[in-house]
Amino acid sequence: xxEAHKGLVVKQAGPLTLIQDAxxxxxxxxxxxQGGAAxxxxxxxxxxxxxxxxxxxxxxxxxxxxxxxxxxxxxxLALTGADLDxxxxxxxxxxxxxxxxxxxxxxxxxxxxxGLRAYLAFPGGLNAPEVLGSRAxxxxxxxxxxxxxxxxxxxGDRLTWKGTAPAVRRIxxxxxxxxxxxxxxxxxxxxxxxxxxxxxxxxxxxxxxxxVDNRADRMGVRLTGPALHGSLKGIISEGIPLGAVQVPPDxxxxxxxxxxxxxxxxxxxxxxxxxxxxxxxxxLPGTQVWLTPVSASQAQDDYRHQLTVWR
Amino acid sequence: MNPITEKxxxxxxxxxxxxxxxxxxxxxxxxxxxxxxxEANMAWVIAADQKLRxxxxxALIDLVPSYTTLLLHYDCQQLTHSEAIQLIHKALSGLTxxxxxxxxxxxxxxxxNESVGPELPMVAKRAGLSIDDLIAQHCNHDYCxxxxxxxxGYGFMGLVDESLATPRLKTPRRKVAAGxxxxxxxxxxxxxxxSPGGWNILGRTNVPLFEHAKRGDPLFRPxxxxxxxxxxxxxxxxxxxxxxxxxxxx
Numbered sequence: 001x002x003e004a005h006k007g008l009v010v011k012q013a014g015p016l017t018l019i020q021d022a023x024x025x026x027x028x029x030x031x032x033x034q035g036g037a038a039x040x041x042x043x044x045x046x047x048x049x050x051x052x053x054x055x056x057x058x059x060x061x062x063x064x065x066x067x068x069x070x071x072x073x074x075x076x077l078a079l080t081g082a083d084l085d086x087x088x089x090x091x092x093x094x095x096x097x098x099x100x101x102x103x104x105x106x107x108x109x110x111x112x113x114x115g116l117r118a119y120l121a122f123p124g125g126l127n128a129p130e131v132l133g134s135r136a137x138x139x140x141x142x143x144x145x146x147x148x149x150x151x152x153x154x155x156g157d158r159l160t161w162k163g164t165a166p167a168v169r170r171i172x173x174x175x176x177x178x179x180x181x182x183x184x185x186x187x188x189x190x191x192x193x194x195x196x197x198x199x200x201x202x203x204x205x206x207x208x209x210x211x212v213d214n215r216a217d218r219m220g221v222r223l224t225g226p227a228l229h230g231s232l233k234g235i236i237s238e239g240i241p242l243g244a245v246q247v248p249p250d251x252x253x254x255x256x257x258x259x260x261x262x263x264x265x266x267x268x269x270x271x272x273x274x275x276x277x278x279x280x281x282x283x284l285p286g287t288q289v290w291l292t293p294v295s296a297s298q299a300q301d302d303y304r305h306q307l308t309v310w311r
Numbered sequence: 312m313n314p315i316t317e318k319x320x321x322x323x324x325x326x327x328x329x330x331x332x333x334x335x336x337x338x339x340x341x342x343x344x345x346x347x348x349x350e351a352n353m354a355w356v357i358a359a360d361q362k363l364r365x366x367x368x369x370a371l372i373d374l375v376p377s378y379t380t381l382l383l384h385y386d387c388q389q390l391t392h393s394e395a396i397q398l399i400h401k402a403l404s405g406l407t408x409x410x411x412x413x414x415x416x417x418x419x420x421x422x423x424n425e426s427v428g429p430e431l432p433m434v435a436k437r438a439g440l441s442i443d444d445l446i447a448q449h450c451n452h453d454y455c456x457x458x459x460x461x462x463x464g465y466g467f468m469g470l471v472d473e474s475l476a477t478p479r480l481k482t483p484r485r486k487v488a489a490g491x492x493x494x495x496x497x498x499x500x501x502x503x504x505x506s507p508g509g510w511n512i513l514g515r516t517n518v519p520l521f522e523h524a525k526r527g528d529p530l531f532r533p534x535x536x537x538x539x540x541x542x543x544x545x546x547x548x549x550x551x552x553x554x555x556x557x558x559x560x561x
């Protein structure tokens with residue numbers, strides 16, 4: 001086999017491993033969802049570690065669950081985000097570093113110890129077909145992915161990459177991605193429909209912790225707690241921004257994530273900031289979170305500050 | 312000027328837009344033009360869509376029009392929140408509606424049959440119509456495409472005659488076949504690809520909505536009109552239509 005066709009072969013599939021990049025933008029009006037790495041901060045760090053363009057396609061690995069790879073040629077990979085008890089030939093790998101794999105070596109992801117989603121970046125980014133301007137894999141839409149069918153990574157898949165000589169970088173101790181602890185804060189920019197909720201509901205929304213439910217995926221994360229009620233049961237369907245916190249009639253909020261439907265008809269409290277969405281994407285079911293209101297301009301300052309770390 | 316055009320001009324002049332710009336997220340604003348669903352909204356929504364796209368240029372990340380609103384996601388590395396709000400007001404001041412006749416009229420052949428449209432009898436019974444009359448009624452209106460969403464290429468259309476209005480199924484199906492034509496309340500739509508769904512399914516079309524969407528070229532665009540046309544099983548099959556019956560019953 002030609003050296004360039006060799007790659008990383010999937011020996012065992014985990015519960016959910018997807019090719020992701022920054023997401024599919026400019027196509028929301030077609031009904032096409034955004035997709036993209038749910039914890040975009042860890043995803044960017046993974047690419048940064050190898051000196052890649054920050055939106056290069058990488059793997060988003062949920063839970064681990066025995067996912068394993070064997071490499072056919074030497075390669076340097078970067079691993080960030082959740083600690084999924086990754087091991088290289090049985091030796092533990094520290095998260096938020098890059099490491100070298102030699103032909104025949106086996107990389108295994110066992111189970112989450114901290115966080116939920118790990119990101120594995122490849123030199124120059126993974127090779128995958130681009131659909132509507134992105135390599136993001138969205139299962140529900142059957143878009144993107146290695147075989148252009150929206151399917152997750154599976155046994156026998158061979159992953160190849162674009163680059164040859166990645167950089168060797170280290171994340172400064174004070175800046176690397178941190179996995180959220182129970183009781184973490186999720187900044188939320190309040191929306192106009194906030195006025196339709198009762199004063200009591202608003203007090204409850206922001207003055208007690210919410211529990212991340214196990215009904216959580218890339219479309220939405222349900223939070224459980226006291227039922228929030230308001231005067232609106234439904235609204236005329238309108239566009240849904242990333243992080244929108246919608247409240248269906250049962251009063252239990254759902255945070256709409258990267259693979260959300262593009263329009264929807266439940267009233268909303270507002271939308272989590274992109275940084276809060278990255279945090280929530282790492283919360284295991286049972287984690288307690290606080291919704292903490294923030295102004296749009298404060299949220300933008302925090303967001304721009306986050307972007308400066310990769311300059 | 313013929314009488315029809317005159318009437319339309321009058322109606323346009325009567326309508327005044329009271330636009331509101333609301334915060335939707337850190338870097339997203341909701342432009343609210345109307346509070347009720349109306350086919351006449353579309354000429355304004357499309358006009359606003361065109362204006363916002365040209366005004367924001369590279370600072371626009373996504374713009375999602377719907378029945379009464381447009382959700383604008385801008386690049387907060389280029390604009391602050393208040394600059395984006397000002398730009399929206401600037402773009403939409405003196406807005407005039409587009410000519411709704413500019414939208415395309417799509418002819419959609421549908422095989423209406425209980426095997427692929429399990430709710431045909433129920434919807435007919437509710438409406439007090441025979442199945443044939445129900446089909447004729449569903450084909451008897453040029454539906455307006457209000458919005459694309461839910462799935463790539465999925466067009467929310469309406470308004471269905473009030474007699475046919477049927478609420479969504481209590482328990483959504485886990486699998487609705489691609490090409491299924493359904494109604495929910497006074498809306499009608501086609502499922503572009505196999506997906507879960509709770510609409511009342513009346514029949515199936517072989518028009519490839521998803522393939523169009525995948526190329527970034529959806530068959531339907533907001534403001535287009537859609538006319539359904541009943542075809543026989545033979546015609547449907549000859550066109551390559553999949554006659555596999557809907558598996559699940561709600």
